[in-house]
Amino acid sequence: MTVTDAILQGIIQGLTEFLPISSDGHLSIYQHFTGNYGESALVFTLMLHLGTLIAVLITYRQTIFELIGEGFSMIYDIFHRRLSFTRVSENRAMVYMVIFSTLPLVGFVLIKDFITSFAEDSDIIIEGLCFLYTSALLFLSAKCVKGKKTARDMSVKDAMAIGVLQGLAILPGVSRSGSTIAGGLLMGYSKEFMVTFSFILSIPAILGACVLDIPEIIAAGMVYSWPVIIAGLVSSAIVGFLAIRLIRYLVINDKFIIFSYYTFALGIVVLLLGIAEKIVGITFMI
Numbered sequence: 001m002t003v004t005d006a007i008l009q010g011i012i013q014g015l016t017e018f019l020p021i022s023s024d025g026h027l028s029i030y031q032h033f034t035g036n037y038g039e040s041a042l043v044f045t046l047m048l049h050l051g052t053l054i055a056v057l058i059t060y061r062q063t064i065f066e067l068i069g070e071g072f073s074m075i076y077d078i079f080h081r082r083l084s085f086t087r088v089s090e091n092r093a094m095v096y097m098v099i100f101s102t103l104p105l106v107g108f109v110l111i112k113d114f115i116t117s118f119a120e121d122s123d124i125i126i127e128g129l130c131f132l133y134t135s136a137l138l139f140l141s142a143k144c145v146k147g148k149k150t151a152r153d154m155s156v157k158d159a160m161a162i163g164v165l166q167g168l169a170i171l172p173g174v175s176r177s178g179s180t181i182a183g184g185l186l187m188g189y190s191k192e193f194m195v196t197f198s199f200i201l202s203i204p205a206i207l208g209a210c211v212l213d214i215p216e217i218i219a220a221g222m223v224y225s226w227p228v229i230i231a232g233l234v235s236s237a238i239v240g241f242l243a244i245r246l247i248r249y250l251v252i253n254d255k256f257i258i259f260s261y262y263t264f265a266l267g268i269v270v271l272l273l274g275i276a277e278k279i280v281g282i283t284f285m286i
Contacts, residue, residue: 001044003227005034005228006044006224006232006235007232009027009030009031009232009236010048010231010233010235010236010237010239011239012026013026013027013048013049013051013232013236014048014051014052014235014237014240014241014243015239015240015243017177018052018177018243018244018247019177020138020177020181020247020259020263021131021134021175021178021259021262022169022173022174022175023048023049023175023176024169024170024171024172024173025130025131025173025174027045027048027172028127028173029124029127044229044232046210047233048232048233049236050206050210051232051236052206052237053202053207054233054237054240055238055243056200056203059245060196063196063200064203067094067098070092070094070095071095073092074095093152094197096159097154097159097197098200098201098204100156100160101159101160101180102204102205102208103160103163104163104166104167105204105208109212123274123278124273124277127172127173127270127274128267128268128271128272128273129271130171130173130267131266131267131270132267132271133174134174134175134178134267135264136260137178137179137182138182138263141182141185141256142260143257144186146190146191147188147189149187149188149190154189158184158189161183162180162183162184162201166179166201176205177198177199177202177247178263180194180197180198180201181194181195181251181256182256184197184198191252194251195247199244
């Protein structure tokens with residue numbers, strides 16, 4: 001892999017991680033048509049995810065610092081037996097809901113290897129179907145009546161449901177940000193809150209994925225040179241930072257539905273190409 005190729009993948013990751021169109025799905029398609037699929041591609045994809053994590057940390061640094069402080073305050077309350085789940089602050093409610101929304105990911109860990117195998121193989125039919133699923137979810141959320149609920153209104157049931165939607169995003173073609181934002185909008189939460197909550201929720205998910213993939217990284221060894229890794233990391237971080245600002249603008253201004261149209265068209269194209277490859281028995285390359 002060249003530095004140019006790494007930068008291109010970093011741009012794809014930065015844009016598609018936060019725009020609700022599935023970063024893993026787009027990277028899987030790109031790697032499919034360039035012949036860069038397999039375990040080494042999975043390791044490089046993880047590096048790109050770290051770049052987008054940096055973008056989240058920079059963009060929401062103030063909120064993150066406040067939530068960390070609230071987390072320590074919560075621990076203090078636990079030891080002094082005065083922890084409460086009623087009449088709490090917005091930040092305390094956000095901490096609770098991030099925890100409850102992250103819990104379903106534990107179940108998905110058990111089937112992670114099975115699901116990620118779809119991103120490592122030479123077949124793109126699954127990616128096409130997943131893009132269509134993302135399109136349907138985005139379309140429904142764009143057409144629903146928008147609510148005004150925030151963290152203090154979120155129930156454990158809602159938080160867990162959003163967590164399940166996030167867990168399904170390990171399928172290539174299912175958007176993590178799209179699933180969590182759309183799910184929240186369908187449940188009646190405000191647009192502004194769901195954008196922030198979705199990106200804050202991505203932090204433990206990305207960190208957890210990094211920890212789980214450490215054995216694979218060690219087994220694969222240093223497949224790519226440091227310039228290639230740094231180029232991908234930096235480009236995904238910069239583009240990711242800009243993409244966060246873009247998605248916030250589009251969601252708040254009710255432009256979310258354009259991503260439904262895009263993922264629908266992409267899903268149809270990818271599905272047809274995948275079926276064509278099965279019929280002719282060859283993989284189309286660029």
